[in-house]
Amino acid sequence: MSRILLMALVIVLNVYVVHGQKQLVLLKKQKVILRLYPGDEIVLKTKGSDTKMTSYVNNLFDTAVMVHKTLIPFHKIERIYFKRSTFANVVGTLLVVGGGLYFAIDQINVMVVQGEKASLNDNVTATSISMVAVGLPMMLIKKKSQRMKYGYRLMTVEPGSPFYLRELSSM
Helix, strand or coil, X not given: CHHHHHHHHHHHHHHHXXXXXXXXXXXXXXXXXXXXXXXXXXXXXXXXXXXXXXXXXXXXXXXXXXECCEEEEHHHEXXXXXXXXXXXXXXXXXXXXXXXHHHHHHHHHHHHHCCCCCCCCHHHHHHHHHHHHHHHHHHHCCEEEEECCCCEEEEEECCCCCCCCCCCCCC
C-alpha cells in the first residue's frame, strides 16, 4: 500500500514540476517579445564586453539568469540576439505576393479572357516590378537583436503570472 502511495506522490510531483517551469520573457512595455525556457539557447552580450556569448539557459532566478555555469544579472545584459518578424516584414511579404499576383492575373486576363497572345503591358509590368522591388527588402531584412533600453525588460515568470504561457500537452 505504501509503495502505491509513494508512486502516486512521485507522479503528482513530476506533473507539478513540468507545469510549474519558470520562463524568461523579454517584454516591450506589456507585450512579450521573446520567451525562453530552461534548456533553450540564448545569445547575449553583457555590458562592458565586446563579444557575444552563446549558451543555454540553465536556471532562472528573479533577477538573474544562469547560462551554463555563469550567473548573469538582468541589469548586466546589454543586448539579446534573436530573429523576429516586424510589421514591415508582413507588409513586404504582402507587396511581393501582390506584385506577383497582379502580373499573373493580368497575363491570365490577356490570354484567357481577351484571347490574345501573352504580352507585357507597360503599366502592369512597372507596377508589378515596383511592388516586388520595394517589398523584397522589407520582407527579408529582419531585426537580429534587441538592445536592452528604456521600455524593454527581462523578467522571470512563474505559473499564475499574466505573462506565463502554459504549454499545451498531449495528455
